[in-house]
Amino acid sequence: MILTVENGYQAALMVPTEVLANQHFETLSGFLKLFGLRIGKLTGSMTAKQKREVKAELAAGELDLIIGTHALFSEDVEYKNLALVITDEQHRFGVKQRETLAMKGLSPHVLVMSATPIPRTLALILYGDLDISVMNELPADRLPIKNCVVGTDYRSKAYQFIAREVTGGRQAYVICPMVEPGDEESEQSNLENVIEYTEKLRTALPESIRIAYLHGQMKPRDKNRIMEEYAAHNIDVLVSTTVIEVGINVPNATVMMVENAERFGL
Numbered sequence: 001m002i003l004t005v006e007n008g009y010q011a012a013l014m015v016p017t018e019v020l021a022n023q024h025f026e027t028l029s030g031f032l033k034l035f036g037l038r039i040g041k042l043t044g045s046m047t048a049k050q051k052r053e054v055k056a057e058l059a060a061g062e063l064d065l066i067i068g069t070h071a072l073f074s075e076d077v078e079y080k081n082l083a084l085v086i087t088d089e090q091h092r093f094g095v096k097q098r099e100t101l102a103m104k105g106l107s108p109h110v111l112v113m114s115a116t117p118i119p120r121t122l123a124l125i126l127y128g129d130l131d132i133s134v135m136n137e138l139p140a141d142r143l144p145i146k147n148c149v150v151g152t153d154y155r156s157k158a159y160q161f162i163a164r165e166v167t168g169g170r171q172a173y174v175i176c177p178m179v180e181p182g183d184e185e186s187e188q189s190n191l192e193n194v195i196e197y198t199e200k201l202r203t204a205l206p207e208s209i210r211i212a213y214l215h216g217q218m219k220p221r222d223k224n225r226i227m228e229e230y231a232a233h234n235i236d237v238l239v240s241t242t243v244i245e246v247g248i249n250v251p252n253a254t255v256m257m258v259e260n261a262e263r264f265g266l
Contacts, residue, residue, distance in 0.1 A: 002035060004084040008081070009081045009083030009084065010064060010082045011066075011082075011084040012067075012068070013066070014087050015069060015088045016070075018069055019223075019224050019227045020088070020248055021041060021043050021068055025039070028065070039067070040054050040066045042066055042071045046071075054066070055078070058077065058078065058080070059078040059079070072101055077104065079104050081106070083105060083108045085111070086110075087101070090112035091116050091120060117265075118265075162174075165254050165255050170254040171235070171238070171250060172236070172253060173238050173253055173257070174239045175241070175242065175258045176194045177260045177264070178191045178193035178194065179194050181193050191260050194239050197239050197259070198211055198239045201237060210234065210235050210237070211235070211237045212226055212237075212239070213238070214240040214241070214243060226238070227248055230250060231248050
């Protein structure tokens with residue numbers, strides 16, 4: 001993105017959620033202060049006045065970089081000279097949506113990013129005639145991740161471990177495959193669900209531990225609020241479905257416990 005701007009063009013970074021857009025904006029603003037780049041943000045929840053101002057700056061070439069959600073390819077958004085389009089979590093966008101954003105520039109370079117090996121992404125890698133960059137190095141000082149598979153009889157030990165991490169100032173995720181209880185007759189009945197699991201955890205863990213839940217059926221506003229609260233460390237343990245896989249970066253979370261792991265892919 002910096003190289004693009006140094007060559008006199010604009011770059012756009014599109015992400016699927018507002019929480020992620022805000023986090024990218026804050027992180028990049030910090031990095032790019034040194035370079036004097038003009039950086040903007042465009043998301044659905046901004047006021048009409050804020051959107052108008054950002055769109056005017058984009059069209060006039062007064063912004064070098066723009067970070068945003070689906071708002072970036074709205075009909076009334078114009079770019080002065082868009083030369084690089086980056087889509088983060090590309091599997092969350094439709095082919096047409098990514099194409100619409102690319103059409104805003106004059107044959108811009110397109111970079112799609114994903115850490116989620118869903119079939120469509122794998123097919124794109126194999127057959128999409130794309131140049132592929134694989135990022136397989138860890139950031140500096142990152143410790144290796146320890147994975148272990150255990151039976152349900154290990155649960156109380158796992159809870160003790162989570163409690164210990166939280167007492168040490170850290171946070172944890174617990175992932176369940178279901179939002180609420182399944183029918184008694186269905187095969188879903190023996191699967192853990194977010195609603196009941198949250199209550200179970202509140203009983204099992206010390207009262208001082210702040211527990212909340214998150215799932216895809218919640219209103220976007222509520223989902224954003226919970227994610228922001230978790231990022232701000234106002235929540236210690238977050239019980240969630242896979243809705244968090246395109247979430248935000250919470251370096252303080254050191255444990256992820258996955259219930260009914262056999263129900264999840266890679």
